[in-house]
C-alpha cells in the first residue's frame with residue numbers, strides 16, 4: 001500500500017475554503033480548522049483532516065474529523081461540515097432523491113433526473129444528495145448537461161467499496 | 165526485559181497423548197492443541213469445547229449512540245427484515261438472530277450512514293465495558309485495527325471529550341480503522357502508525373487507560389476461522405508469545421501510576437495469556453491484577469497452574485470466556501495496575 005501524508009499547504013487549504021464560500025456563501029473559517037493535514041492510503045481518495053494535538057514523534061494518519069476528500073481530481077467537503085452549514089444557514093445546492101435512486105447511488109452509480117423529488121437552489125458546481133427517506137446527506141454529484149445526468153463524485157458507499 | 169524464544173518454546177512445549185491424537189484426528193486439529201484442552205478441562209470438557217467450536221456464533225450490531233439511539237436503530241433494521249435480540253449486559257448492542265437475503269448487515273444504508281458497527285461476536289464488547297467503567301479521560305488503544313473496540317470507546321467517551329489514541333502497525337488495517345471513524349463520524353480520535361513496542365519511545369505522555377488487544381493466534385475464534393485448528397505450530401505460538409510479552413511489557417511504561425491496562429486476547433491459550441502476564445508480574449514486581457469492576461457474565465477464572473507451570477495466584481482474577489460455557493468466542497482479559 002502506498003502512503004502519502006503531511007501538512008496541507010496554505011494554498012490547498014484555501015481551495016477548500018473558497019469552495020465552501022462559492023457553494024454556500026459562508027465564512028469558511030468557522031468550518032475549516034486552521035491547521036490541516038492529509039493522508040492518502042493508495043491514490044484515491046485522499047483524506048483531509050483537522051490537526052489539533054501535538055503528540056511527539058509519532059506518524060499520525062488521522063485525527064479529529066475529516067474536513068474534505070480529494071477524489072476524482074476534485075475536493076469534496078465532509079458531510080459533517082455541510083450538515084453544520086445547512087443547520088446554520090439553511091440548505092443550498094442540493095437534490096432530494098427517491099429511495100431507489102439513493103440505493104443505486106450508494107453503489108457508486110449516477111442519479112437520473114427522474115429520481116430527483118426536489119431541487120434546492122442555488123445549484124452550484126457541487127450538489128449535495130439528500131436521502132428523501134430520512135433527510136440525511138449521502139454524498140455529492142455534479143450535473144452533466146450533455147449526458148443529462150447527475151454524476152457521482154462521492155457517496156458514502158465509498159466507505160465500503162474503497163476504504164473498507 | 166530480555167526474553168529468549170528458546171526458553172519460551174521449551175516452557176510451552178506439549179507432547180500429545182493417545183487421547184489427544186485420537187480427538188485431534190476426529191475434529192481436525194493439531195494434536196498439541198487438543199492436548200492442552202484436555203490438560204485444562206479434562207477429557208469430557210475438551211470434547212465440549214471442541215463441539216462448541218463447531219457451532220456458529222451470532223454477529224452483533226452495536227449502535228453508534230453518538231448518531232442514533234438504539235431503539236430507533238433496532239426499529240429501522242427490523243423494518244428491513246433483520247431479527248435482533250437485546251444483549252442484556254450491553255444496552256446499545258443486539259444479537260443478529262436472522263437476516264433477510266439482502267441487504268447484508270454490513271451493507272445497509274444505516275450502516276453506511278454510520279449508525280452502527282458489526283462485531284463478529286459479542287465478546288469484544290466486554291473489555292471495553294470493563295476498562296472504561298466509571299472513567300472519563302483519554303485511552304491508548306495500542307493495537308486498534310480494524311477498530312471494533314476503538315470505535316466503541318470513542319462513542320463512550322464522546323460526551324466527556326476523552327480522546328482515543330488508536331494505533332496499529334499494519335497499514336491496510338489502519339485504512340479500515342480510519343474508514344470506520346469517518347463513517348461513524350467519531351471525532352475524539354487520533355490514529356497513529358507505529359509498532360506498539362516502540363510507542364513508549366515516541367509518546368511524551370502517559371495514559372490512565374490502555375487497551376492492549378494484542379495480535380494473537382486467534383485460538384478463541386475457531387468457530388469462524390477453522391484454519392486455526394492446524395495453522396499454528398508450537399514454534400509459531402512461541403513466536404507470538406514472545407511478541408505479546410514484549411508489547412505488554414513496553415506498554416506498561418506508558419501507564420500512569422493510577423492507571424489500568426487491559427491485556428486482551430481472542431485466545432484461550434494459557435501460553436498467550438496467563439503465561440505472558442505471569443512473566444510480566446515476575447519481571448516487574450510492582451504490578452497487580454485488578455478484579456473486574458463489573459459482572460457482565462459469570463466469568464471463568466484465570467489459570468494459576470497449567471501442566472507443569474505454576475503462575476502467580478493473582479492471575480485467578482483474570483477473566484476467561486469459554487465457547488462451551490458462554491456460547492461466545494474464547495477470550496481472555498487481564499486488568500493490571502501498579503501496586504501502591
Ligand SMILES: C[S@@+](CC[C@H](N)C(=O)[O-])C[C@H]1O[C@@H](n2cnc3c(N)ncnc32)[C@H](O)[C@@H]1O
Pocket residue numbers: 288306307308309310311312313314331332333334337358359360361377378379380430
Ligand atoms: C487482535 S487485533 C486488534 C483488534 C482491534 N483491537 C479491534 O477491536 O478491532 C491485533 C492488531 O494488532 C496489530 N499488530 C500486529 N503487530 C503489531 C505491533 N507490533 N504493534 C501494533 N500493532 C500490531 C494487527 O495489525 C492487528 O490489527
